[in-house]
Amino acid sequence: MFESIANLIEKAGWPRIIIALFLLSLFVIAPFVNISIGTSISDTLVRFAMNSVLVLSLVPMVQSGCGLNFGMQLGVIAGLIGAVTSIELGVTGLAGFLTAIGIAIPFAAILGFFYGLLLNRVKGDEMVVATYVGFSSVAFMSMMWLLLPYKSPNMIWGYGGSGLRTTISVEGYWLGVLNNFLSIRIGNFFFPTGTILFFALIALLVWSFFKTKLGTAMTAAGSNPVYAKAAGVNVDRMRILSVVISTVIAAVGIIVYEQSFGFIQLYMAPLLMAFPAVAALLLGGASVSKASMGNVIIGAFLFQGILTMTPSVMNNLIKSDMSEVIRIIVSNGMIVYALTRRTKVRK
DSSP: OHHHHHHHHHHHOHHHHHHHHHHHHHHHHGGGGTOOHHHHHHHHHHHHHHHHHHHHTTHHHHHHTOOOOTTTHHHHHHHHHHHHHHHHHTOOHHHHHHHHHHHHHHHHHHHHHHHHHHHHHTTTOHHHHHHHHHHHHHHHHHHHHHHSOOOOTTTBSSTTOOSBOSEEEOTTTTTTTTTTTTOEEETTEEEOHHHHHHHHHHHHHHHHHTTSHHHHHHHHHHHOHHHHHHTTOOHHHHHHHHHHHHHHHHHHHHHHHHHHHOEEEOTTGGGGTHHHHHHHHHHTTOOSSOOOHHHHHHHHHHHHHHHHHHHHHHHHHHTSOOHHHHHHHHHHHHHHHHHHOOOOOOO
């Protein structure tokens, strides 16, 4: 019995166990500092659901050997283009949400293809180059958001002006289109059924893909490129395909995020979006060379749970309004831990 418990602890890892226990303690403390436990659980579930697809987008590149996708901003930018174009067309409801995704996917596929070509030229330095690509693409689009010919009065600066505003509301278009689908409300408790189901669908598709011959070849290319090449696998092609898939999922993920968050944020807002997603995946037990659906689910829930609960509990304990400061400290602390932790190699 003790041996099985020890094996379970070793498999889960002490850091994740400690973080999970800390999160559980926050939920236990919440009612004693006048925080609704129903609201707390709901907020955690909503944040998990709206961020999980972005975390999931990292898996294909990790599996193919391209490392952690610090260039996720390319996919986010494609998603933003789809979102603002959908609003420009005036499409509302589920149709507007699907229109945004339909427009975003081709842009993401094209950007992902050229991004993949670049990463194939810089093997061994993918994450460094990816970070540069992500940051520079956000800077470039900060100029383009002012120049692109969008005309919707709900998006442009001032009456009759030009250029898109920094923050654009999706209310009246597709706000909560997934969150409210089959949602469950009991008192203060809210369960975003539609968003959870949408994430489950995307996760199932990704999991199923890696069970196919093509997905197995992609994993082999990442695990042992020399062996994969000897077995007839085109390693470079697998890497490009993984980058395209990752970029497309990130584009879909930011639209899922926006329908829940309620706003489209442009200009420099996407700059650091890759870091929380990467941290969540690593907290879930993934490494730079291996990731699974379990890593995505556990990591996203722990990261968003801590990020949701810590500020509210601490605010009520110390009787001050420092929620944003605490949130920044906690999120950056988890990011630093995730990026600097050592992964034990099992024999």
